[in-house]
Amino acid sequence: MDRFLRPSGAAYFVVAAVFIGVLAGFPSWAAKNSAKANPGATQVAVAAVPAAPKPPAADQPAGANSATAHKETLARGKQMYAQYCASCHGDAGKGDGPGGANLAVKPQDLSVGAVMNPLPDQFLHRIIADGPQSVGLSALMPPFRPQLGDRQISEIIAYIRTLAQPAYDPTKVLPVTATREGLVQPIFFSHVIHTGSYQIACQYCHAGARRSSDAGIPSVEKCMGCHKIVAAQGNEQVQKLHAYWNKQEPIPWLRVFRVPEYVQFPHKNHIQAGLVCQTCHGRIEAMEQVHATTGQNHLNDLMNLAAMPVPGPKLTMGWCVECHRAVNEKGVQAVQPTPDAWGTAPRPATADDTKKRKAPLECVACHH
Ligand code: HEC
Ligand code: HEC
Ligand code: HEC
Ligand code: HEC
Ligand code: HEC
Ligand code: HEC
Structure with a gap:
């Protein structure tokens, strides 16, 4: 944890408290990981990491x-x-x-x-x-x-x-792209710094993912839990955060991943089944600005309606249905190359990648 010592001793305390909180929330994960002396050592390279540039x-x-x-x-x-x-x-x-x-x-x-x-x-x-x-x-x-x-x-x-x-x-090393993609947000909040480098767990900030429909975006208060101390002065972006805090206003983050109103997507069931965030969202920890390799694809949806399955780009109906068919036949292992992706601990006890799933294919499950 000494990597957090830099901003100040007090910041170390705050961050330690945060991690204890995270650990307390996930006893099984804590038990699994407490044996490892160095938290950094739990980081596992995900998917195909491009060969790092040679010296x-x-x-x-x-x-x-x-x-x-x-x-x-x-x-x-x-x-x-x-x-x-x-x-x-x-x-x-x-x-x-x-x-x-x-x-x-x-x-x-x-x-x-x-x-x-x-x-x-x-x-x-x-x-x-x-x-x-x-x-x-x-x-x-x-x-x-x-x-x-x-x-x-x-x-x-x-x-x-x-x-x-x-x-x-x-x-x-993280496959951070040289050119930034994605939406420019009101504050330049970098997942590369927070999760890739400082390794704050995804579910510390997106706590809804395992227990509700929405993963949720952290409140200003949650950010301030660290930033009252961490880089409280001397960082222009963190000053913007303080300004929202002082005005008691939420940060108007722009949404990136979104399905249409007429679709229900519950995070909870997916996380409980052991899927990791990266399987659907990509390597967020390597993104300076969150972006999606997705888009709506009507042709794709129509082909699925006609029972001609095509693996669609993410967030299309073809994508949902294709995965549901695959996990029902072969379990989550069929769709998830990297169960130990970064930041995904804690995976719930219900995660069994070989178990055949009962993901719905009937219309009403996703369309109410
Ligand atoms: C668990 C502690 C923690 C939480 C919670 C946290 N941060 Fe940070 N944040 C850090 C640390 C550590 C750094 C690195 C500081 C440095 O190196 O100067 C940082 C850096 C930053 C920076 C500068 C680097 C960058 O990402 O552009 C910004 C801006 C920032 N945080 C915004 C936020 C916002 C907004 C939230 C809430 C959504 C938040 N932080 C929540 C610990 C935290
Ligand atoms: C005037 C003092 C100063 C000098 C000189 C300086 N740095 Fe820094 N450096 C800083 C500060 C302060 C930060 C922390 C920025 C932050 O965390 O917001 C930093 C951060 C960094 C980081 C970012 C690490 C991270 O958090 O990811 C690197 C890399 C770095 N410096 C390398 C260098 C190198 C290489 C040189 C010489 C070419 C250098 N610095 C010269 C003050 C300095
Ligand atoms: C320190 C808090 C923090 C941590 C840790 C964090 N995030 Fe985020 N995340 C945010 C904030 C703030 C936003 C909204 C701004 C943005 O899009 O960058 C966000 C946005 C997102 C989005 C896009 C939401 C949308 O609008 O569709 C996804 C997906 C996401 N995070 C996944 C992850 C994953 C996966 C991890 C772990 C690898 C992670 N986050 C770790 C704070 C965090
Ligand atoms: C099975 C695919 C899948 C997995 C796994 C998944 N997500 Fe999502 N995520 C989605 C979809 C689809 C949306 C768009 C939902 C909507 O519009 O209602 C979304 C939206 C989000 C958002 C936007 C805001 C919100 O509250 O919904 C965040 C943040 C997010 N996901 C974070 C995460 C994190 C963190 C994890 C891992 C703990 C994760 N997701 C795992 C598919 C997934
Ligand atoms: C990467 C694979 C994957 C993707 C992509 C995926 N799902 Fe799922 N889905 C699952 C798994 C696994 C389950 C859990 C099945 C179980 O518990 O046996 C599930 C369960 C569900 C459920 C059932 C919830 C309940 O109450 O039982 C709904 C609804 C659902 N998914 C909707 C969606 C929608 C909508 C999308 C696309 C936006 C989507 N899923 C994309 C794998 C996926
Ligand atoms: C696993 C979840 C899931 C199931 C099951 C599902 N859909 Fe969908 N459906 C979606 C999603 C997600 C979209 C939104 C796709 C997009 O935005 O591109 C969608 C879009 C649609 C659309 C709009 C298509 C368009 O091009 O605008 C129709 C119509 C539709 N679904 C009908 C059905 C019917 C009929 C069934 C049953 C045979 C069904 N869906 C089953 C997830 C599902």
Whole structure:
């Protein structure tokens, strides 16, 4: 949990309390996971993670030379780190440099692998070149684009990777896209930061998913449970959150996933059957802005009405029905390649991926 120590000791307490709350809510999950010493270790790569970019030394000729080249890259990275970064982030990357001591948001402890390792190189590149505000974090660290070229930034990243504990594993980075997709929300709230990097469980914020029809969007109050302390000052986006809180107004989030009024979709039954969020929503933890690879498809719906099943794009009737047929025949395992997807613990005791399901195919179950 020491990855939460950065903002302040008090923030650690808040976040610890939050996690205890989450644990208390899900005893079976807690029992399963408490044996694991490091919460970061529970993170599992989901689906096909694209091969992480190789260290910059890879553009050198292969063979014995490349090992030397990689060493030289790290040496240059280390030197530039000492020159440009250590004043704030500290000599060993612990976030304890003198230049950061009085900042409202403490410089990241770059050695905390649990927080740093999921972030892909291009994400760190953006932070260093354009400043952390480019990903929603604080503007208290300046952009380094004028001083440092792309290659130099890559070398610094290669060096920073060596500081991480547990060690950086390029196969476990999040597939964050280089270009942001999806709706621009009133506050730039990043699932990459909250769930991908800080690993706050989905159901901590979307608590309705397992017990009601709607998964629910967290209230301003829920956000403030952390943000009265975490980045309370020095972050423009978090200031917007505070403004809503001060006005006692809800945040006008835009809806992304939605079925028409005449359709009933109950989250509860799906979560109880052991489906993970990612099976239907995609890898939200890798999305800076939530988006859906979906859309309504009338042709698809008509074909389903005519009993010509086609696996439809998500949220179409074809998609619902196709999955229902599959789980009834083969169980949830037929549709869910990654039962251990990130943030999905706690899966309920009712989750048995091999059990044949009784998902409805009759019209009235989905249309009242
Ligand atoms: C003036 C002090 C300062 C300097 C100099 C500085 N940083 Fe930062 N850095 C910060 C602060 C403060 C944050 C925290 C931003 C936040 O969490 O909102 C940060 C955050 C970061 C992050 C984001 C980590 C995360 O939370 O995902 C990275 C990566 C980073 N710095 C790398 C560097 C590198 C590399 C350099 C040198 C090229 C550098 N920083 C120089 C102050 C500084
Ligand atoms: C369990 C604690 C927790 C909760 C709850 C929480 N956050 Fe955060 N949030 C964090 C942490 C930790 C960071 C990283 C702070 C940093 O590095 O400076 C963060 C960063 C942010 C940032 C800056 C990075 C980004 O995502 O753009 C924004 C904006 C933000 N939170 C908004 C929200 C909103 C809105 C809510 C409610 C929907 C919320 N947070 C709920 C812990 C929390
Ligand atoms: C710190 C709180 C927080 C956590 C943790 C969190 N979310 Fe969210 N989520 C939000 C907020 C706030 C929104 C609305 C803004 C947006 O779309 O980004 C949202 C939006 C969504 C949406 C889109 C809702 C719509 O409008 O259709 C989905 C789907 C979603 N989250 C799934 C997840 C999944 C899956 C996880 C875990 C991997 C997760 N969330 C973790 C706060 C959170
Ligand atoms: C079987 C597919 C499926 C699964 C699994 C699933 N969702 Fe959804 N989700 C949907 C559909 C469909 C909608 C649109 C519902 C509507 O418009 O009423 C939706 C809507 C949402 C929304 C929008 C707001 C709301 O309250 O409905 C959020 C947030 C959300 N899901 C989060 C989650 C989270 C978190 C999980 C995992 C715990 C999850 N979902 C699992 C299909 C799924
Ligand atoms: C990825 C697979 C999957 C998708 C996609 C899916 N479902 Fe389901 N659905 C299930 C499973 C599994 C169950 C639980 C069956 C059981 O409990 O035996 C279920 C159950 C239901 C139920 C029954 C609830 C009850 O009261 O018993 C309804 C209604 C439903 N789904 C509607 C929908 C709708 C509407 C959509 C599309 C918007 C949808 N489902 C998409 C897998 C899916
Ligand atoms: C598993 C859930 C489910 C079942 C079962 C189901 N539907 Fe649907 N249906 C949907 C969803 C979701 C949509 C909305 C699709 C969209 O927005 O593209 C829909 C859309 C429709 C539409 C509108 C199509 C259009 O193109 O506008 C009609 C008509 C319809 N359904 C009729 C039926 C009939 C008749 C049955 C029984 C044979 C049935 N549905 C069974 C989920 C279901």
